[in-house]
Amino acid sequence: MKIYKYPERKIWQNLVQRPAFEREEISGLIAEIFESVEKDGDRALIEFNKKFDKAITSQITVSETELDNAANEISEDLKEAIQQAKENISKFHAAQITETGKIETVKGVTCWRENRAVEKVGIYIPGGTAPLFSTVLMLAVPANLAGCQEIILCTPPDSSGNINPAILFTAKLCGITKIFKTGGAQAIAAMTLGTESIPKMYKIFGPGNQYVVAAKEYAQRYGVAIDMPAGPSEVLVIADSRAVPEFCAADLLSQAEHGSDSQVVFITTDFKIFTETIEAVKNQVKKLPRNEMASLALAHSLFILANSIDEALEFSNLYAPEHLILALEDFDPYISMISNAGSVFLGNYSCESAGDYASGTNHTLPTNAYARNYSGVSLDSFVKKITFQHLSKEGLKKIGKTIEIMAEAEGLIAHKNAVSIRLK
Amino acid sequence: MKIYKYPERKIWQNLVQRPAFEREEISGLIAEIFESVEKDGDRALIEFNKKFDKAITSQITVSETELDNAANEISEDLKEAIQQAKENISKFHAAQITETGKIETVKGVTCWRENRAVEKVGIYIPGGTAPLFSTVLMLAVPANLAGCQEIILCTPPDSSGNINPAILFTAKLCGITKIFKTGGAQAIAAMTLGTESIPKMYKIFGPGNQYVVAAKEYAQRYGVAIDMPAGPSEVLVIADSRAVPEFCAADLLSQAEHGSDSQVVFITTDFKIFTETIEAVKNQVKKLPRNEMASLALAHSLFILANSIDEALEFSNLYAPEHLILALEDFDPYISMISNAGSVFLGNYSCESAGDYASGTNHTLPTNAYARNYSGVSLDSFVKKITFQHLSKEGLKKIGKTIEIMAEAEGLIAHKNAVSIRLK
Numbered sequence: 001m002k003i004y005k006y007p008e009r010k011i012w013q014n015l016v017q018r019p020a021f022e023r024e025e026i027s028g029l030i031a032e033i034f035e036s037v038e039k040d041g042d043r044a045l046i047e048f049n050k051k052f053d054k055a056i057t058s059q060i061t062v063s064e065t066e067l068d069n070a071a072n073e074i075s076e077d078l079k080e081a082i083q084q085a086k087e088n089i090s091k092f093h094a095a096q097i098t099e100t101g102k103i104e105t106v107k108g109v110t111c112w113r114e115n116r117a118v119e120k121v122g123i124y125i126p127g128g129t130a131p132l133f134s135t136v137l138m139l140a141v142p143a144n145l146a147g148c149q150e151i152i153l154c155t156p157p158d159s160s161g162n163i164n165p166a167i168l169f170t171a172k173l174c175g176i177t178k179i180f181k182t183g184g185a186q187a188i189a190a191m192t193l194g195t196e197s198i199p200k201m202y203k204i205f206g207p208g209n210q211y212v213v214a215a216k217e218y219a220q221r222y223g224v225a226i227d228m229p230a231g232p233s234e235v236l237v238i239a240d241s242r243a244v245p246e247f248c249a250a251d252l253l254s255q256a257e258h259g260s261d262s263q264v265v266f267i268t269t270d271f272k273i274f275t276e277t278i279e280a281v282k283n284q285v286k287k288l289p290r291n292e293m294a295s296l297a298l299a300h301s302l303f304i305l306a307n308s309i310d311e312a313l314e315f316s317n318l319y320a321p322e323h324l325i326l327a328l329e330d331f332d333p334y335i336s337m338i339s340n341a342g343s344v345f346l347g348n349y350s351c352e353s354a355g356d357y358a359s360g361t362n363h364t365l366p367t368n369a370y371a372r373n374y375s376g377v378s379l380d381s382f383v384k385k386i387t388f389q390h391l392s393k394e395g396l397k398k399i400g401k402t403i404e405i406m407a408e409a410e411g412l413i414a415h416k417n418a419v420s421i422r423l424k
Numbered sequence: 425m426k427i428y429k430y431p432e433r434k435i436w437q438n439l440v441q442r443p444a445f446e447r448e449e450i451s452g453l454i455a456e457i458f459e460s461v462e463k464d465g466d467r468a469l470i471e472f473n474k475k476f477d478k479a480i481t482s483q484i485t486v487s488e489t490e491l492d493n494a495a496n497e498i499s500e501d502l503k504e505a506i507q508q509a510k511e512n513i514s515k516f517h518a519a520q521i522t523e524t525g526k527i528e529t530v531k532g533v534t535c536w537r538e539n540r541a542v543e544k545v546g547i548y549i550p551g552g553t554a555p556l557f558s559t560v561l562m563l564a565v566p567a568n569l570a571g572c573q574e575i576i577l578c579t580p581p582d583s584s585g586n587i588n589p590a591i592l593f594t595a596k597l598c599g600i601t602k603i604f605k606t607g608g609a610q611a612i613a614a615m616t617l618g619t620e621s622i623p624k625m626y627k628i629f630g631p632g633n634q635y636v637v638a639a640k641e642y643a644q645r646y647g648v649a650i651d652m653p654a655g656p657s658e659v660l661v662i663a664d665s666r667a668v669p670e671f672c673a674a675d676l677l678s679q680a681e682h683g684s685d686s687q688v689v690f691i692t693t694d695f696k697i698f699t700e701t702i703e704a705v706k707n708q709v710k711k712l713p714r715n716e717m718a719s720l721a722l723a724h725s726l727f728i729l730a731n732s733i734d735e736a737l738e739f740s741n742l743y744a745p746e747h748l749i750l751a752l753e754d755f756d757p758y759i760s761m762i763s764n765a766g767s768v769f770l771g772n773y774s775c776e777s778a779g780d781y782a783s784g785t786n787h788t789l790p791t792n793a794y795a796r797n798y799s800g801v802s803l804d805s806f807v808k809k810i811t812f813q814h815l816s817k818e819g820l821k822k823i824g825k826t827i828e829i830m831a832e833a834e835g836l837i838a839h840k841n842a843v844s845i846r847l848k
Contacts, residue, residue: 078829081826081830082830084823084826088529088533091529092527092529092535095525095527098522101519105512105515105783109778109783111783114759116764118797119796130835130836131833131834131835133834134834166833223794223797225797247842247846250838250841250846253842254838254839254842256838257836257837258836284838288838288841289835289837290836294838338810339543342811343810344810345814346813349816349817349819349846350814350815350820351815351843351846352839353827353831353836353840354533354815354820354823356831357830357831358826358827359530359815360533361813372542372543372626373626375809378809380804384790384795384796386762386795387766387768388759388768388770389774389779389783390770391773391774391775391783395773396774399508399778402505402781403778403780405501405505406506406558406782407777409498409502410554410558411555412554412777413681414677414678414718415780417674417677418674419775421674422671422773
């Protein structure tokens, strides 16, 4: 833990730095993987499964039988939980469907926007230490609500060549039936370039390790869009004297357990809460199964004593955390002061894990200070907004002169002609 | 002109190809420019002005006097035109301010989104053959409406070291007072890295040549966001037997005059309209001051005779044009069939130049087939949508079990604990 009592503003810029990402080192490898997938298609993916996931997979595509069997392999409790989470996520994201009405900017000049789904959407779900079926919900639910025509999912197989049944169950529940056993950079390459089994996608979503992140960045060279750039997960907790140290500690640790590179920041104005939260973190971490990872994350975590909640929020805005928890008695007056954050949790009972799983908000959020310039995933991420306009002859007459003068001043005479010829 | 009569579907994929962009060739140069700007700041920019723009500039910052004088250097007509365009653009973009109401997904669990402006926004306006003051309106108006705190503008000086007065006048009209004389990749580098005069920005907007495009792509390595990836400008016109060949030709040429790499596509179902439009293009192009550029663009333009409007729209959706003009008598039934386009112009009097300047819609739009996965610039481009949630103790009780079960199934026990500890 890195402890700072009333740090001076001049060191804030250093405190908000995230760990540097070694981009150049793996870029050669990513290019090679894309080349292999482009050249050998499915065969390359099968080889990569053997090499990286120690898995023998004769087929890349998950079979209908595998998909059907998944429901038998998980508990009824889990199925019900996934179903409840899906309902809440659907409810929140459905409310994001907006219609901008038609605007008559000038009589006879009508302009509006219409939403159109991104037609082909690829979802990546990592394998590894945690089977993130919750992320399937967070991406497939809005994709379906947006009306995406083709939604596919790639995820790496385990060493027996199987996919985690909770992932399969959730995908099927969300109507995704095209699921492919491939992970890492090669999965991103496959959704970008297409293979015999895997179709090319227009936009790729989902979390992953540094190889996946680098591959998504690389994929953009091929005209593919991605959800957002990524980095390690983050939480920043701001607590006042009415916060509960045990709760704060639990929230900090639920971030820390994600990985050794997780970013954990605690700020309070109250010395008692400060020391008790540190104590509670130390106690709670011992009992965690992912203790080792959480301890590594805690080693570089920040515990800051601040002069005021205003100051804490100023620091938070500079940091731009993925998750911001306001463990404050009276949080309302502070909401408007928040300028940079991915998702905000208000009060002592709004734990981050509520938003991670089941409250309804999306958990795919900007990290690495990207909360300054990116939003989290929402229904918007799955649509384009196309502008439309209709001008009557009268409408064009009303703004024609304006267009002609401006076009001429920009030296674009053909632009002017397009008006003049119509009004002649 | 490339003429295709009823082209078979199997060649469509070739027809929609855009010219390849030589990324690798200039990437070394871009890296060098960023390095220079990082090392030498303003001094590097002054050097680049001399080297690339043949301009002596002792000061990078536009002075108050220069800004004040601009109004005297342009005609009253132009000032009035810019003012009318600004009003229409403001009206259309103000209607994009949306409030998602609070959603109670489960009793005691309230979720919502709030907009927050991207705080620091940089606008790039190219120099060169056309002084794009219209683009200042398209970017500064929504930036102001969104509430961006710091809006700056970079544009290259002419060989006397001055900025076009229409650009200065428009910028001032939109409340932008921090304007800098620097262009090309070095301007993008300056807004990304900061110099003595130019502050670092969080998001960079604006068009430019291939160096600017490559620099904006490169800037993303530093955590900066950009409006969208870019390519040459495009129009696709679909005409039926009631279209006016002279109008269609004028629209095609207003795209062609942008540059030799402009993409111009014409599709009609009517043979008479087909031949007459080709004839009209050949006649009109002769009289254009930018005849040479337009002719080069026309050389690789597509003129397609199609079997039906449905088929034409299918082609258009595959092409995903920046601008789509439906020169159709009865366009209404076709609107819902449009899936990929930047901005759509309906009927015989909705010329593209209306949207380029003054109807109210934005002219910063996705090119290069990016209309499949990107929207044009709108108010949304200048805000982040932050999700908020508040759970009462009762609310957490209602969804607590779901969170605990899901977290445990994902192996994330600290996530589970954050709930359990609160409900104990």
